[in-house]
Amino acid sequence: MSKLFDLTGKTAFVTGAASGLGYAMAEGFAEHGALVTLADANRAGLDAAVAKLNAAGHQAMAVELDVREPAAIRSAVAGAAKHYGKMDIVVANAGITGGAPISEEAGHIENIDLETWNNVVKINQTGVFATLQAAAAVMKPQKSGRIIVTASISGLRTSEVSGYPYTVTKAAVIHMVHLAAIELAPYNILVNGVAPGPFMTNIAGGRLFREPERVKAMANSVPLKRMADPQEIKGLALLLASGAGSFITGQVIPIDGGSTAL
Amino acid sequence: MARLQDKIIIITGGARGIGAAFCKAVAAEGAVVIVSDVRDGAGTVKAIEAEGGRAIFIHSDVANSKSVNDLINDVVKRYGRIDALVNNAAIFANLQRQNFFEIGEQEWDDVMAVNVRGPFLLCKAVAPVMMKQKAGKIINIASGTVFKGQTGITHYVTSKGAIVALTRCVARELGDYNINVNAIAPGLTMSEGVLSNPQMTGAGANATLNTRALKREQQPEDLTGTLVFLCSSDSDFMTGHTMVVDGGSVMR
Numbered sequence A: 001m002s003k004l005f006d007l008t009g010k011t012a013f014v015t016g017a018a019s020g021l022g023y024a025m026a027e028g029f030a031e032h033g034a035l036v037t038l039a040d041a042n043r044a045g046l047d048a049a050v051a052k053l054n055a056a057g058h059q060a061m062a063v064e065l066d067v068r069e070p071a072a073i074r075s076a077v078a079g080a081a082k083h084y085g086k087m088d089i090v091v092a093n094a095g096i097t098g099g100a101p102i103s104e105e106a107g108h109i110e111n112i113d114l115e116t117w118n119n120v121v122k123i124n125q126t127g128v129f130a131t132l133q134a135a136a137a138v139m140k141p142q143k144s145g146r147i148i149v150t151a152s153i154s155g156l157r158t159s160e161v162s163g164y165p166y167t168v169t170k171a172a173v174i175h176m177v178h179l180a181a182i183e184l185a186p187y188n189i190l191v192n193g194v195a196p197g198p199f200m201t202n203i204a205g206g207r208l209f210r211e212p213e214r215v216k217a218m219a220n221s222v223p224l225k226r227m228a229d230p231q232e233i234k235g236l237a238l239l240l241a242s243g244a245g246s247f248i249t250g251q252v253i254p255i256d257g258g259s260t261a262l
Numbered sequence B: 001m002a003r004l005q006d007k008i009i010i011i012t013g014g015a016r017g018i019g020a021a022f023c024k025a026v027a028a029e030g031a032v033v034i035v036s037d038v039r040d041g042a043g044t045v046k047a048i049e050a051e052g053g054r055a056i057f058i059h060s061d062v063a064n065s066k067s068v069n070d071l072i073n074d075v076v077k078r079y080g081r082i083d084a085l086v087n088n089a090a091i092f093a094n095l096q097r098q099n100f101f102e103i104g105e106q107e108w109d110d111v112m113a114v115n116v117r118g119p120f121l122l123c124k125a126v127a128p129v130m131m132k133q134k135a136g137k138i139i140n141i142a143s144g145t146v147f148k149g150q151t152g153i154t155h156y157v158t159s160k161g162a163i164v165a166l167t168r169c170v171a172r173e174l175g176d177y178n179i180n181v182n183a184i185a186p187g188l189t190m191s192e193g194v195l196s197n198p199q200m201t202g203a204g205a206n207a208t209l210n211t212r213a214l215k216r217e218q219q220p221e222d223l224t225g226t227l228v229f230l231c232s233s234d235s236d237f238m239t240g241h242t243m244v245v246d247g248g249s250v251m252r
Helices: A020-031 A043-055 A070-084 A114-142 A164-187 A203-210 A212-220 A230-241 B017-028 B042-050 B065-079 B105-133 B154-177 B203-210 B220-231
Strands: A011-015 A035-040 A060-064 A089-092 A145-150 A189-196 A252-255 B008-012 B032-037 B054-059 B084-087 B136-141 B179-186 B242-245
Touching (some): A011 A020, A020 A035, A114 A189, A164 A189, A189 A230, A230 B220, B008 B105, B017 B220, B032 B065, B042 B054, B054 B065, B220 B242
Parallel strands (some): A011 A089, A089 A145, B008 B084, B032 B054, B084 B136
8 A cells, every 4th residue: 555645753733723624634644643743822722632632542742822922933843843853744724814704894994903904914924924934944954844834715816705804814825835835945845735715613713603504605605515524624734744745835725615616 | 544445446548657657546545447548558457456456448539429438338337336537648748849830720639639628528428427426536637837838839738728627617517416526737747758759858848847846857656646635535625626736836
């Protein structure tokens, strides 16, 4: 049997890993043999996530981390790399929605307060950039590494269900992926993004689970006529983290049931 | 655990080059491979069997609807279902580089017949089978050249542009049936066909290599991970997408 997707002995660091897509990616890596470090600002959620992985026989550790603090990201990634002797995979996943869609009055341009805007930029854009900086700092000397950024189809295609801060920051990280892919390629560091569409996560404070009618409408607009389970991000993340994806770099790959059909 | 255990997978153009690498890769993941080609595919079958894999060869000309329908009917008769179809057969490696205004009508039509009508006919033939199954994977092979343009092979690049469009349209029409339709867009890959055509390996190839973030030649094996992913349940929420696998020449 081929070892294309094997991650035995690889180390991975995932931000926003206490739940949703971040947790699923960390779990997927662990299931394929990786030693995973889960980072999240939610201490209780983080501990539960790590306990679950370790109970399943995987090797996971927790780092409490607020990606609004760049110095903390650097020391967390460097710390995990030091602990394991290397860092093979870093996923800049932590993000928030913030800001109502433009289809709602609260999302109209005059109603977006700059405090909200700045907070989303801090987490979704500066937080991702600082995570890439931290990853590059450990991977450049190694001359190897994989970096995955969680973007969004909102960053690829705008629509009236998108809000300003989220959409704009997700678009920004897509260019970040392209630039970093070019700069880091000589160091054998591959940089890609995933652009999820409608996944059933606790995004926006669990809104999707409270509004079944909205979810039904969302699902109907997807060519595959359904929402995705967070588990379904695992395969794409694994492709980008493993030997199977060794000639893929600078790509932001939609996983959206065909919504964008890019 | 093998990722494609017992899956019935048809790969056109499987006699050599990228197609042969695809056949070997899915066989290594446990699939039963139907190697299809206008050339003799016995070599690919033999190589798979030597590794303990399962494969058969069925001769087929993708440009010919009768031949395509016979292929699909034959596979359904033998195995009762089709889990994945890989539209890989195409005219490329033997092309002579020329300006677009020098390309003759016959050559243009020949390229379109194999590279566009072929995948169309195969999608059309396999659709009823997969719709009945309420499951299936179609993977079309496009090209990175679509996203940047390429001199000397306008017919080829245009045909591959059509494949990106075909992928999007068929994905939208078959989404209701839980059928995933995606494409892979490789960069210039050092298949045996390409290696045997000096026009494909000279200065042009070096220029292509220099546009990549990862500055090395692309090998058929660089594409197999993505192909296995798109054939497997790991890609169940992806459809209509063209995945660029070219070492970072095209970024999107």
